[in-house]
Structures are given as C-alpha cells and as structure tokens.
Amino acid sequence: MTDSAHADPTVADTAPLRADRVLDAGALRALAHPLRVKIYDILSQYGPQTASSLAERLGESSGSTSYHLRALAKHDLIQECVDKGSGRERWWERPAGGVSFANAEALKTPSGRAATQIVMSEFFKLRQEQLVAFVGRGLESEPETWRDGSMISTATARLTPAQSKELATKIMALIDEAVDAYRNQTGEDVRPVTIRADLFPLPEQGGQS
Template sequence: MDEEIREEGRDDAETESALLAHHRDDRVLDTGALRALAHPMRVRIYDILSQYGPQTASSLAERLGESTGSTSYHLRALAKHDLIEEVEGRGNARERWWQRPVGGVSFANPDAMKSPAGRAATQLVMNEFFHLRQEQLMRFIQGGLMSEDPEWQESSMISTAHARLTPAQSAELSHKIMAVIDEAVEKHRNQTGDDVRPVTIRADVFPLPELGEES
C-alpha cells in the first residue's frame, strides 16, 4: 500500500512538471495587449480565429454581420500588439488572411491588475470571452443537443460535479485535467477530414462561496 502511494505521488509530480514545462512559454498579456483586446468585437474576432482558424476581413464581416472596413480596423488593432498575425504565403494585397499564433495565452497578469486600466481591461476581456463560451453552450443545449447527428450527440459531454477539496487537491485535479486537454490539442491541432469539426473543450475547477456568502 505504501508503495502504491509513493508511485501515485511520483506520477502526480511528473504530471505537474510536464504541465509546467508545456505552458512555460505561454504568453501572459500585458496591459497594452489587454487594452487592445478589450472590445467586444475584437474578443469575438480573436475567438473565431482561435476556434475556426485563419480568416479574412471579408469572411469575418460576413460571419459577424459587420462591414469589411470595421473588421479590417479591428484586425489591425489586434495585429499591432501581436495578438494575431498574417498567414504567410496566403492571400494577396487585397485579401489578407489572419490567424491566432499557436501557443497558450493567459489573461491573468498580476502586474496589469495593479492599475485601474489594467483591471478594467482584464475584466472586460474575461467577461466577453466567457459570455461567448456560455452562448455556445446554451445554443448547443437548446438546439444542437437534439439536432446533431447521433454520433456527435453520443460523443459530446455536458457534466458537472462537486467535491470537497483542499487547495492542493484542487491544484492536482486541475493539472490532471489540463494534461489530458493539452495532449488532445497537441495531437489533433491541425487535423483535417470529412468528420472533423471544431470542438470546444471546457474545464472549470474553482471554489464555491460558503453558504450565506453568495452575492
């Protein structure tokens, strides 16, 4: 029994070490980048590029119901802070393709949170980002859950659970979940095929308020 405990502890340490190494180069957005992203339309554009891959100002305008001039303006603002980049060898002077650089991005910058402007930008970006994610979830529940092909219905998952954990146990669980997600993303990032579609992966692990503390 003791040997099993030691082996499990070693596996957990290896998982955490591998996870830290994998995310060591993740970009932590500075205040300038956060302020550039802190616009609902730019968050939407950034999200589309993240989920669906390279787009042009025209394809974004059609998807978002905006003018090409508007999407071009926001694309330039995002590119100025290297939040997006032009796709090399694709497009021309009239039709430029844009993509989100490969790699993790963190909105949580302790230095940015020290200033009112940084806090406001961070809050706007995160509010809009998770609002979009919630919209996608509700659209799937209200329509896609029953209208998708049976294969997609059976392979999708909406699940919640609750446990009583210490901070260390919560960190351990988060690391294990992220390791599984990282493996899938790295393995299938550029996959193509008839049955391949963009899939959103959500994982939320956070403490609940004590009873009576809810606002």
C-alpha cells in the same frame, strides 16, 4: 484565465500551469472590445480568416473588421498568414500556443482590472451562448454520433488548494494533449470542438454566491 490555441478560456487565480504567454496591460486593453474578442475567438476556433470573411460572419463592414484586426496584430495577438492570401486580401491567424489573461501586474491598476474584466466577461458570454445553442441544436438536429461524443457535466468535490491545483494540472495536461494531437486535423467528419473546463472554489457556507 488562459486560452490555448484551440481550447477555451479557463480561470486561473495563480500563475499559469503551462508556459503560456501572459498578456501585458497593453495587449489586454487592445483585446478589451467586444468585437475584437469575437474576432479573436473565431480565429481561435475556426482558423485563418480575412477581414471580409469575418465581416460576413459578424455582420460588420470589412473596413471595421480590418481596423480591429490591425489593432490586434499591433500587440501580436494575431499574425498574418505568410502562406495564404494575395495582393487583394490578407489572411490572419491566431499564433499557436497558450495565452493567459491572469497578469498580476495589470490587475494592480484600475485600467488593467477593467480591461481584464471586459475580456473575461466577453469570452464567457460567448461560451455560454455557444453552450445554450448546442443544447437546443443537439436535441433537434445534431447526429447521434456527435451527441454521444459530447459532454456537459458538473460535479462538486471538497478539496484543499493544493488538491485543486493538482486536479487543474491533470485536466490541462489532458486538454493540451488533445489540442497538440489534433490542432490541424482535417478530413471527413472533422469539426472544431470547444473544450471547456471550470474549476474554482465556491463561497464558504453562508457566503454570497
């Protein structure tokens, strides 16, 4: 599972396809908290935030969000913005670059497996909530231009492991190209866009889902 600076997590059962930072067990445990995953996700999708702005978004106290920001920063999951803020408020951001949660060593221990499961489950829970919200909102209030520019698609193919890896590499290269080109884009009609790509094997016929 990887998460690039402004793209969404994707499952990867093998080594990362790109030069992602593989989170060690300590970083995974630091992130394995529902509120911290939400904070990390907001920083990924909406850019720099303060403890106060995060508190307002999440319905928490600024003391609580400040505490969790420090815990994330301790493991370099986030960093302070050097060109923003004042003596009163500190701004925090996600470092640019991909992050992988597929740490083979961490998965060898019960605590590592538990932390990885929490992080992945929370991320996918957030993505599913966003997808369902968009479907409802898209039918009611999103402009036609954004409806035309969005895609929700599913398909099935019969592949070998090598073919699946080749397809995953092509998909990630396309996503990386878009992220690199538009990561810091601003201007009229620019909004954060979540990009989700799922590619994984189904159970054999007759197997459990």
